Amino acid sequence: MTDTTLSTKEVAALLNVTETTIKRWAGEGKIPCVKTLGGHRKFSMNEIIQFAEKNSYPITGTIPPPVTDEQLDQLEFGVHTRNYRKLSEIFFQESLQGDSQAVFQLLLYLYKHHINFALIADEIIKPALVRIGEYWARGEIEISHEHRASQAITAAMIRLAPELYRKPLNGLSAMCACIEGEIHEIGLRSLAFTLESEGWKVDYIGANTPVDTMISFIKRVRPEAVCVSFTVMENEKKVLEGFKSVGSLIKSYGGRFIVGGFYSVNYTASDLYCDHIASSAHDALDYLKDEFKLKPGPKKDIKGVQND
Ligand code: B12
Numbered sequence: 463m464t465d466t467t468l469s470t471k472e473v474a475a476l477l478n479v480t481e482t483t484i485k486r487w488a489g490e491g492k493i494p495c496v497k498t499l500g501g502h503r504k505f506s507m508n509e510i511i512q513f514a515e516k517n518s519y520p521i522t523g524t525i526p527p528p529v530t531d532e533q534l535d536q537l538e539f540g541v542h543t544r545n546y547r548k549l550s551e552i553f554f555q556e557s558l559q560g561d562s563q564a565v566f567q568l569l570l571y572l573y574k575h576h577i578n579f580a581l582i583a584d585e586i587i588k589p590a591l592v593r594i595g596e597y598w599a600r601g602e603i604e605i606s607h608e609h610r611a612s613q614a615i616t617a618a619m620i621r622l623a624p625e626l627y628r629k630p631l632n633g634l635s636a637m638c639a640c641i642e643g644e645i646h647e648i649g650l651r652s653l654a655f656t657l658e659s660e661g662w663k664v665d666y667i668g669a670n671t672p673v674d675t676m677i678s679f680i681k682r683v684r685p686e687a688v689c690v691s692f693t694v695m696e697n698e699k700k701v702l703e704g705f706k707s708v709g710s711l712i713k714s715y716g717g718r719f720i721v722g723g724f725y726s727v728n729y730t731a732s733d734l735y736c737d738h739i740a741s742s743a744h745d746a747l748d749y750l751k752d753e754f755k756l757k758p759g760p761k762k763d764i765k766g767v768q769n770d
Contacts, residue, residue, distance in 0.1 A: 583652030709735030
């Protein structure tokens with residue numbers, strides 16, 4: 463089992479007790495810890511979980527991400543006022559550091575404070591990454607920083623998956639894939655998390671999926687929704703032919719074909735033989751909700767909180 467090292471502050475937040483209590487328990491040998499050369503206590507997450515279970519302490523708290531005191535104030539304020547611009551700014555800074563642990567804790571913190579994943583994707587992750595792209599284009603950061611940031615976000619999202627609250631299954635399934643050669647998959651993964659939270663069974667095929675692979679999967683599983691993402695277009699003729707084959711297959715059994723991603727906005731749904739081109743995770747949810755007569759998903763309202 464993987465382990466995470468926690469500070470006194472983080473353990474206190476996790477167990478909803480004060481830092482003094484944690485220091486006392488550590489001093490009494492109730493919870494194991496090691497001291498760094500600088501004299502700071504470090505705890506093992508696994509050992510804290512064992513301690514909490516043995517002593518019936520509920521792990522109800524959320525660990526604040528390792529941000530500076532000033533950022534922590536902004537984070538709490540941003541969450542409280544649902545100020546997504548501020549939250550995206552913090553997400554941008556943490557991602558640029560390339561520390562996937564910090565990005566994971568930040569995502570977990572936002573999610574546990576009832577910001578649904580569609581909002582996290584559309585209002586926090588996307589604007590932060592657009593900004594990283596702009597910084598790179600202006601030569602203010604190197605390509606390695608952009609790669610490191612997207613790696614950290616991807617790793618953090620994978621770690622977040624088991625923490626996602628999932629509504630009971632709604633009986634519908636979705637396949638999510640990027641076209642062949644496409645490696646931008648953070649948007650697609652965000653959409654997959656959004657659908658899973660809403661009770662969809664998601665088959666996440668991911669980046670760089672050849673058309674033949676999509677077709678054989680769709681024939682076998684017949685997902686109600688096929689979600690395809692593309693951000694760069696290298697061979698338009700081949701891509702459009704692929705979309706035509708996929709689109710007519712989905713039509714033949716009454717599924718829905720949704721396309722999204724940075725470059726898809728340059729086309730109409732009929733150009734891509736699809737039913738809908740979605741600009742955001744919320745847009746996709748709204749469309750699917752109408753098509754499949756589902757109960758409303760989480761509110762789009764920028765000020766709103768999750769309505770589930
Ligand atoms: C991170 C990033 C990368 C990472 C990708 C890592 C990864 N694992 O995903 C790395 C560094 C590897 C990369 C590589 C490249 N990149 Co890049 N990259 C970006 C960046 C900074 C962010 C993209 C991102 O993840 N956004 C966050 C997500 C959440 O947003 P999103 O993708 O838009 O998704 C949202 C919606 O669109 C929607 N959505 C997305 N997909 C779908 C699908 C469906 C079905 C639905 C319903 C909705 C939906 O929901 C999401 C949530 O809101 C953008 C900058 C920008 N302005 O976007 C450039 C950008 C996309 N890259 C670009 C380019 C050119 C490249 C490279 C070609 C560079 C190169 N010369 O090598 C390569 C190409 C790789 C390839 N073949 O795919 C260009 C694309 C320009 C264009 N198409 O005209 C951009 C715009 C940068 C720029 N301004 O030039 N990139």
